[in-house]
Amino acid sequence: MEYFLTEEQKMIKDLARRVARERILPVAAELDEREEFPSQLREWFGETDLMGVGIPEEYGGLGGGVLETCLAVEEISWACPGVATSYAANWLGIMPLLLAGSEEQKQRYVRAVARGEKLAAFCLTEAEAGSDAGAIRTTARRDGDFYVLDGTKQWITNGGEADIYTVIALTAPEKGPRGASCFVVEKGTPGLGFGRKEKKMGIRASATREVVFTDCRIPATQLVGREGQGFAIAIRTLDRARPGVGAQAVGLAQGALDRALAYARQRVQFGKPIITFQAIGHMLADMATQIEAARALVYATARTIDAGVKDFAKESAMAKLFASDVAMRVTTDAVQILGGYGYMRDYPVEKLMRDAKITQIYEGTNQIQRNVIAQELLRESARKG
Amino acid sequence: MRIIVLIKQVPESTEVRINPETNTLIREGVKSIINPFDTYALEEGVLIKERLGGTVVVMTMGPPQAREALQDAIALGADEAILLSDRAFAGADTLATSRALAAAVRKLEPYDLIICGKQAIDGDTAQVGPEVAEFLDIPHVTYVRKVRELEPGRAVVERMVEGAVETVEMSLPGLITVVKDINQPRIPSLKGIMKARRATIPVWTPADVGLPEEVVGLRGSPTAVEKVFVPQVERRGEVIEGSPEEVAEVLLSRLQSVGVL
Numbered sequence: 001m002e003y004f005l006t007e008e009q010k011m012i013k014d015l016a017r018r019v020a021r022e023r024i025l026p027v028a029a030e031l032d033e034r035e036e037f038p039s040q041l042r043e044w045f046g047e048t049d050l051m052g053v054g055i056p057e058e059y060g061g062l063g064g065g066v067l068e069t070c071l072a073v074e075e076i077s078w079a080c081p082g083v084a085t086s087y088a089a090n091w092l093g094i095m096p097l098l099l100a101g102s103e104e105q106k107q108r109y110v111r112a113v114a115r116g117e118k119l120a121a122f123c124l125t126e127a128e129a130g131s132d133a134g135a136i137r138t139t140a141r142r143d144g145d146f147y148v149l150d151g152t153k154q155w156i157t158n159g160g161e162a163d164i165y166t167v168i169a170l171t172a173p174e175k176g177p178r179g180a181s182c183f184v185v186e187k188g189t190p191g192l193g194f195g196r197k198e199k200k201m202g203i204r205a206s207a208t209r210e211v212v213f214t215d216c217r218i219p220a221t222q223l224v225g226r227e228g229q230g231f232a233i234a235i236r237t238l239d240r241a242r243p244g245v246g247a248q249a250v251g252l253a254q255g256a257l258d259r260a261l262a263y264a265r266q267r268v269q270f271g272k273p274i275i276t277f278q279a280i281g282h283m284l285a286d287m288a289t290q291i292e293a294a295r296a297l298v299y300a301t302a303r304t305i306d307a308g309v310k311d312f313a314k315e316s317a318m319a320k321l322f323a324s325d326v327a328m329r330v331t332t333d334a335v336q337i338l339g340g341y342g343y344m345r346d347y348p349v350e351k352l353m354r355d356a357k358i359t360q361i362y363e364g365t366n367q368i369q370r371n372v373i374a375q376e377l378l379r380e381s382a383r384k385g
Numbered sequence: 386m387r388i389i390v391l392i393k394q395v396p397e398s399t400e401v402r403i404n405p406e407t408n409t410l411i412r413e414g415v416k417s418i419i420n421p422f423d424t425y426a427l428e429e430g431v432l433i434k435e436r437l438g439g440t441v442v443v444m445t446m447g448p449p450q451a452r453e454a455l456q457d458a459i460a461l462g463a464d465e466a467i468l469l470s471d472r473a474f475a476g477a478d479t480l481a482t483s484r485a486l487a488a489a490v491r492k493l494e495p496y497d498l499i500i501c502g503k504q505a506i507d508g509d510t511a512q513v514g515p516e517v518a519e520f521l522d523i524p525h526v527t528y529v530r531k532v533r534e535l536e537p538g539r540a541v542v543e544r545m546v547e548g549a550v551e552t553v554e555m556s557l558p559g560l561i562t563v564v565k566d567i568n569q570p571r572i573p574s575l576k577g578i579m580k581a582r583r584a585t586i587p588v589w590t591p592a593d594v595g596l597p598e599e600v601v602g603l604r605g606s607p608t609a610v611e612k613v614f615v616p617q618v619e620r621r622g623e624v625i626e627g628s629p630e631e632v633a634e635v636l637l638s639r640l641q642s643v644g645v646l
Contacts, residue, residue, distance in 0.1 A: 015572070018572050
């Protein structure tokens, strides 16, 4: 398919592909097996400038938008969706700063992330506040020129590994979500601690931890935007980053298809390569078709956002929903095509199937995405009368 | 440190086909890359620059499209690039190639170190590096796996020899050819690639390097390729049967009869 990518976009995609295939792929299985966060992350993405793809040039980035970031995520995910998670979560972590941060915050934090010197994480989810993000309980109490944070954030990607944490906490708990604010907290701040690393089904190369705030005192200048804007910042951050999950899903689905295709060509049963059996050929055809449709939707959504369209919550939800459902189906079929070998950890497709599952869950479950789409449909049709 | 890295653009595939009429490689449809061994040479140059400061100049001789290899080298950290390209350079053997490269290197004096890959994956001669050093009348060390010490006028390097490692002290300026154990070449950065696209790469002709056309290219090449072919390997296996004693007996006499023992 011709997606009319610019020279620069092709360059980003090609470079991400090289890093993915030459550096990440050789260690992906081992990282998964050992549930290990790659120590080479900064080398892979910092030294190649890939960390700065979605960061404006004035903060040391490449000045790319959502599409450029999606292209990089897709290629990385082809080799290892777990590593792609860490990469995308870094972008998610600085998104509140890009959207609402002060000039000083951007110069200080975003620039360091663009150079690959610092890694970021976004902290919203809590034990009792998953899909119902408005139910968060972490508080930020004003105390003179400081805020004091208390509470526990759960399942934070890059937790413990990141140097910069953007955190949504309540400055006016009585107001509910309207009383939420966003803060940026540096690792090493007294009162910022980390829980145990979660043991996950997939994306095991990524680090997922509790981020715990205990009487954590930060200067008032660490407030991102204004008090009360926290929830809006979080929603805008997620809407903007969501196509990234779609791109991750597309990349890993493509990875599963490529491996299933290669296997089907060389695996001989009944005297013939199994790809010559229509049952297998049709599965591959369906997989390829679904992936292409998902890719087209993700790219179109990314372009819609980059074009400056104001309302894109629906499109963003559609891209994430569709691509992640495709990834789950395609990886399941890839395992089926490899048969018994597909079920074994010696072959990479079972990992991709485990990795695919999270894309239907995180950054808003696919049920929540459908809620968003349905609400937007209702709103649009009501507007038309 | 001023470092010069000599590179070659080669076909990406190791399974290149040969035109039986002209005995030359069929390059059509095959992507060109920097000779893999030269990427280690370039990386070593860039690492030295990053450690000690200085500049890395990368140079190649080839057709106009060899410019792409030089652009790639700039993306990987070279500061300047020079392309020797002219119809008169075409058809050069290793002698004519190294004569041209050496003449071009002279124009870049003063320099401290020249680094080359141990050999190119298409010709596999491993001659150009040492020949350049001879033309320049400077010392050279081949198959270097580590630069242990480096300072103006002097270097200590480790070279791979069969079954051992040799530590050699050499005076500078000098030339080394490197093996792949020496480092892991980096992947270029996006900013590096963009910089490389904008880079101006001067093209030098034989006149620019002060050589008459008779001594470069095909005319300056004493080597004539008669024929290039894939050798037919004939192997015959034979099973010697019998008790271990009988087999040993037969094997021994057989080896003696063919003069192996």
